[in-house]
Amino acid sequence: KGLRDTEHQRASPIPSQFSQEERVTMKESLKGAIQIPTVSFNPGEFNTTALAEFGEYIHKVFPTVFRTSFIQHEVVGEYSHLFTVQGSDPSLQPYMLLAHIDVVPATDQGWEVPPFSGLERDGFIYGRGTLDNKNSVMAILQALELLLIRNYIPRRSFFIALGHDEEVSGAHGAQKISALLQARGVQLAFIVDEGSFILDGFIPSLKKPLAMVSVSEKGSLDLMLEVNMTPGHSSAPPKETSIGILAAAVSRLEQTPLPNMFGSGPLKMTLQQLANEFSFPASVIFNNLWLFWPLVSRLMEREDITNALVRTTTAVTMFNAGIKVNVIPPVAQATVNFRIHPAQTVQEVLKLTKDIVMDDRVQFHVLESVEPLPVSPFDDQALGYQLIRQTIQSVFPEINIVVPGTCIAQTDSRHYTNLTTGIYRFNPVYLQPQDFRSIHGINERISVQAYESQVKFIFEFIQNADTEQRPVSHLHEL
Ligand SMILES: CCCCCCCC/C=C\CCCCCCCC(=O)N[C@@H](CC(N)=O)C(=O)O
Ligand SMILES: [Zn+2]
Ligand SMILES: [Zn+2]
Numbered sequence: 001k002g003l004r005d006t007e008h009q010r011a012s013p014i015p016s017q018f019s020q021e022e023r024v025t026m027k028e029s030l031k032g033a034i035q036i037p038t039v040s041f042n043p044g045e046f047n048t049t050a051l052a053e054f055g056e057y058i059h060k061v062f063p064t065v066f067r068t069s070f071i072q073h074e075v076v077g078e079y080s081h082l083f084t085v086q087g088s089d090p091s092l093q094p095y096m097l098l099a100h101i102d103v104v105p106a107t108d109q110g111w112e113v114p115p116f117s118g119l120e121r122d123g124f125i126y127g128r129g130t131l132d133n134k135n136s137v138m139a140i141l142q143a144l145e146l147l148l149i150r151n152y153i154p155r156r157s158f159f160i161a162l163g164h165d166e167e168v169s170g171a172h173g174a175q176k177i178s179a180l181l182q183a184r185g186v187q188l189a190f191i192v193d194e195g196s197f198i199l200d201g202f203i204p205s206l207k208k209p210l211a212m213v214s215v216s217e218k219g220s221l222d223l224m225l226e227v228n229m230t231p232g233h234s235s236a237p238p239k240e241t242s243i244g245i246l247a248a249a250v251s252r253l254e255q256t257p258l259p260n261m262f263g264s265g266p267l268k269m270t271l272q273q274l275a276n277e278f279s280f281p282a283s284v285i286f287n288n289l290w291l292f293w294p295l296v297s298r299l300m301e302r303e304d305i306t307n308a309l310v311r312t313t314t315a316v317t318m319f320n321a322g323i324k325v326n327v328i329p330p331v332a333q334a335t336v337n338f339r340i341h342p343a344q345t346v347q348e349v350l351k352l353t354k355d356i357v358m359d360d361r362v363q364f365h366v367l368e369s370v371e372p373l374p375v376s377p378f379d380d381q382a383l384g385y386q387l388i389r390q391t392i393q394s395v396f397p398e399i400n401i402v403v404p405g406t407c408i409a410q411t412d413s414r415h416y417t418n419l420t421t422g423i424y425r426f427n428p429v430y431l432q433p434q435d436f437r438s439i440h441g442i443n444e445r446i447s448v449q450a451y452e453s454q455v456k457f458i459f460e461f462i463q464n465a466d467t468e469q470r471p472v473s474h475l476h477e478l
Pocket of ligand 2: 100132133166194
């Protein structure tokens with residue numbers, strides 16, 4: 001199954017072995033990247049000083065990338081970076097590696113070490129961006145730097161796109177890079193971005209880690225609910241205030257989860273592919289989902305992370321009202337962030353939400369919406385998916401489960417659907433549930449060894465992508 005070796009691959013793979021000096025340099029480079037606070041606060045509101053510094057920093061730590069004649073570097077949207085690596089064989093369709101430079105804000109509160117210190121403790125590098133997503137930015141450029149030092153010349157062209165505003169929509173970075181490549185007539189074989197991991201301990205009855213390569217991504221709807229009432233003196237209050245009406249509406253939304261969509265969308269394929277990995281009696285349950293789906297779907301609803309896979313989630317994220325203790329406020333506003341299940345649409349979610357609130361005094365304002373992303377191919381013929389599989393098998397031989405999944409968050413890759421149908425979201429890093437909570441949370445960290453493995457993965461992946469073969473069809477095995 002998967003990809004066949006070519007003569008080229010057999011003749012000249014460069015071993016993914018790094019000297020002690022290189023290993024020290026690579027971890028120190030990551031620490032330096034973490035120390036630059038490239039924070040995105042709101043759309044259009046970034047730490048531009050840090051973003052500019054980051055541009056200079058990558059020039060300093062990856063000099064070979066910047067001086068190689070077959071690599072073109074462009075700055076797009078002021079702070080994003082696009083690298084075009086020209087391969088020697090123009091008949092091979094190019095691909096693209098994505099990552100983002102920006103990070104969400106972090107204060108020192110609750111962190112074992114300050115979030116922008118990049119300090120190493122007990123074999124872990126701590127800091128905002130160590131998992132989301134400076135690890136990928138640095139690992140991609142690091143792997144390329146190491147390959148170039150070893151005189152590597154790629155056969156297949158590829159792009160590296162590093163966005164600077166992924167955490168606040170990607171409108172200035174990824175969206176502009178995408179438009180630029182489209183204007184140049186570029187079509188890509190596939191894209192690899194962040195958005196999933198090697199998951200360890202996410203499914204209680206599955207003891208083995210599994211690599212989940214996300215082939216789709218949930219959509220989103222940012223909805224602002226607003227109530228306007230007559231203001232006045234708090235000494236003679238009306239029976240209902242704008243705050244009370246809005247609070248009741250928001251509470252109804254929280255208390256009424258949107259429908260469980262278990263059975264539709266990519267989750268079904270994920271579970272079918274996982275079925276044989278469970279031991280008895282879970283194996284019987286997962287092999288007979290037609291019978292046990294009510295049980296499985298209820299079990300998945302119990303945990304927040306698996307619940308996010310079975311339905312459109314509702315998160316009340318902002319609530320603003322009131323100006324003074326003795327003034328009945330005229331306006332109350334709340335913002336709700338829905339993450340839309342791949343089998344639903346923005347319009348469906350909007351309708352369901354209005355039906356739950358059922359109060360004409362509550363106005364609905366759509367701030368932003370994104371439909372769920374289409375499912376990328378993951379069959380034996382899907383080059384991007386099979387290359388990821390092949391590289392997982394080589395770098396993480398202990399992993400024998402690779403399944404297609406759904407990304408519960410959003411990634412910059414959604415801006416590139418005009419360039420390819422093959423979008424894969426996968427970070428070659430082990431993730432446990434507590435690590436998941438550190439993403440956008442506190443004490444985000446990556447082990448030095450995990451980061452080295454990520455560099456190794458990309459180092460091998462780039463070479464594996466030089467294959468001129470289409471993936472081997474299932475039929476060959478019959
Ligand atoms: C049956 C198996 C259970 C599997 C559980 C799934 C566990 C999910 C694991 C990892 C997902 C990590 C996703 C990280 C990507 C983060 C991307 C991000 O933060 N995006 C922002 C961007 C934005 N502002 O739109 C977001 O808010 O989504
Ligand atoms: Zn991210
Ligand atoms: Zn993020």
